[in-house]
Amino acid sequence: MRGGPRCALLLLAALAAAAALAPAAWAQGATAPAPSAGPPFVPRDDILLDCGATGKGNDTDGRQWDGDAGSKYAPPNLASATAGAQDPSVPQVPYLTARVSAAPFTYSFPLGPGRKFLRLHFYPANYSNRDAADAFFSVSVPAAKVTLLSNFSAYQTTTALNFAYIVREFSVNVTGQNLDLTFTPEKGHPNAYAFINGIEVVSSPDLFDLATPQLVTGDGNSQPYEMDPAAALQTMYRLNVGGQAISPSKDSGGARSWDDDTPYIYGAGAGVSYQNDPNVTITYPDNVPGYVAPSDVYATARSMGPDKGVNMAYNLTWILQVDAGYQYLVRLHFCEIQSPFTKPNQRVFNIYLNNQTAMEGADVIQWADPNGIGTPVYKDYVVSTVGSGIMDFWVALHPDAETKPQYYDAILNGMEVFKLQLTNGSLVGLNPVPSADPPAHSGSGDKKSKVAPIVGGVIGGLAVLALGYCCFICKRRRKAAKASGMSDGHSGWLPLSLDQGRNQKL
Numbered sequence: 001m002r003g004g005p006r007c008a009l010l011l012l013a014a015l016a017a018a019a020a021l022a023p024a025a026w027a028q029g030a031t032a033p034a035p036s037a038g039p040p041f042v043p044r045d046d047i048l049l050d051c052g053a054t055g056k057g058n059d060t061d062g063r064q065w066d067g068d069a070g071s072k073y074a075p076p077n078l079a080s081a082t083a084g085a086q087d088p089s090v091p092q093v094p095y096l097t098a099r100v101s102a103a104p105f106t107y108s109f110p111l112g113p114g115r116k117f118l119r120l121h122f123y124p125a126n127y128s129n130r131d132a133a134d135a136f137f138s139v140s141v142p143a144a145k146v147t148l149l150s151n152f153s154a155y156q157t158t159t160a161l162n163f164a165y166i167v168r169e170f171s172v173n174v175t176g177q178n179l180d181l182t183f184t185p186e187k188g189h190p191n192a193y194a195f196i197n198g199i200e201v202v203s204s205p206d207l208f209d210l211a212t213p214q215l216v217t218g219d220g221n222s223q224p225y226e227m228d229p230a231a232a233l234q235t236m237y238r239l240n241v242g243g244q245a246i247s248p249s250k251d252s253g254g255a256r257s258w259d260d261d262t263p264y265i266y267g268a269g270a271g272v273s274y275q276n277d278p279n280v281t282i283t284y285p286d287n288v289p290g291y292v293a294p295s296d297v298y299a300t301a302r303s304m305g306p307d308k309g310v311n312m313a314y315n316l317t318w319i320l321q322v323d324a325g326y327q328y329l330v331r332l333h334f335c336e337i338q339s340p341f342t343k344p345n346q347r348v349f350n351i352y353l354n355n356q357t358a359m360e361g362a363d364v365i366q367w368a369d370p371n372g373i374g375t376p377v378y379k380d381y382v383v384s385t386v387g388s389g390i391m392d393f394w395v396a397l398h399p400d401a402e403t404k405p406q407y408y409d410a411i412l413n414g415m416e417v418f419k420l421q422l423t424n425g426s427l428v429g430l431n432p433v434p435s436a437d438p439p440a441h442s443g444s445g446d447k448k449s450k451v452a453p454i455v456g457g458v459i460g461g462l463a464v465l466a467l468g469y470c471c472f473i474c475k476r477r478r479k480a481a482k483a484s485g486m487s488d489g490h491s492g493w494l495p496l497s498l499d500q501g502r503n504q505k506l
Helices: 004-031 154-161 455-478
Strands: 046-050 056-058 064-067 080-082 097-101 105-110 114-122 137-141 146-152 166-174 178-185 194-196 198-203 233-240 272-275 300-303 316-323 327-334 349-353 356-362 377-384 390-399 414-420
Touching: 114 146, 114 178, 114 194, 137 194, 146 166, 154 166, 166 178, 178 194, 233 316, 316 414, 327 390, 349 377, 356 377
Parallel strands: 046 064
Antiparallel strands: 046 198, 056 064, 080 097, 097 194, 105 178, 114 166, 114 198, 137 146, 137 178, 166 233, 233 414, 272 300, 316 390, 327 377, 327 414, 349 356, 349 390
């Protein structure tokens, strides 16, 4: 095979890097000093409603939920039901009970004004002799003229994504004295009904008014984008890049969940993940409040690795499935946390969003000036999409060779993607289509993943990863002449569509 010796050398180098660099980086972070995040955000409104339940109960994260039986929030005479069968991977709070109705119903929350996180929890099961597959409904906020969900099927969604339950998170701006939430069964479906297992209403910190995002135009010249302060948003993804999942109780503002980014990385080019060096403390500057993201997000990162030749041959890429036809606010979190990176032009890279250039010459240390290493920064971009249905949204990083940096590398610590409402107030997306033969329901949490021993497979996994990575690099180089470019003419690698379907908030 052509290029065989070169691939063999790359394989040896990749295996050595995987065995030596990544564990060392994590070991360095084991004794890192405690981050400085400032005072935590305390929400004015913090409602956790266990629909259909009585009394109080704690979820698996230790948060206390109140049953809505007899509460001032729930509509009167609304039937309560218990799931006909409880998946062992599903927590009882708030998923054991639900409110179910074949007629429209409205929850009403007396609240102070301001932006709120609204989280809707769904566990599709048979309730009171109603088939889970018959639940088709819409959810709206009438006062804001916003439709959050339409023709929504929790059963179809969980089946397609292989989840036991799902959470939909929105950010809505409350201007009156109440937040009314209306559930309406779809008239076009026989035996249709609406249901809800849990509702969270949590005051949100000032997350979207801190900075003006840049509109990605496709020609490499981004423009300021003025966010509508009254607009509703849907959280599509919130990822702790290079680190572990972060539960709501460990968040720094609004009880958010941060997911592991690993399932969304394209192919074998996952780069290297690591924690902050022992002598690096995460210190928030005045213009980045601690509630923007918890310190655990900034204290971990994913980069491409030390090999210039390998890094220049690929993009560090994440693939996220979104609803086409909307604009998306993409927030990228950065923080240099390794001691060698203390000066400008040491690590400089380009940012591509949805196959368009969002930023050239990204230099985290320069952004963090004058504070430097250990200083969190974030950048906001708005990206437009066209068409309809579900599409792959690409986030890619590539070293910027034009600046001749000391290290040809890229870094990312965290990523958030929000869908912006249309002018008609819609945030509606399509139900994903289940495969012909969906996998068996098993696992824990909201993702049905089988539990298996991992210790014995670590070394073998590294070898397979490195082998696949090197084969991919060699194949890419052989086809370099045919590779497609970014929209502004920069050389880039655009792989085939990959259906991840792994996000609990999609």
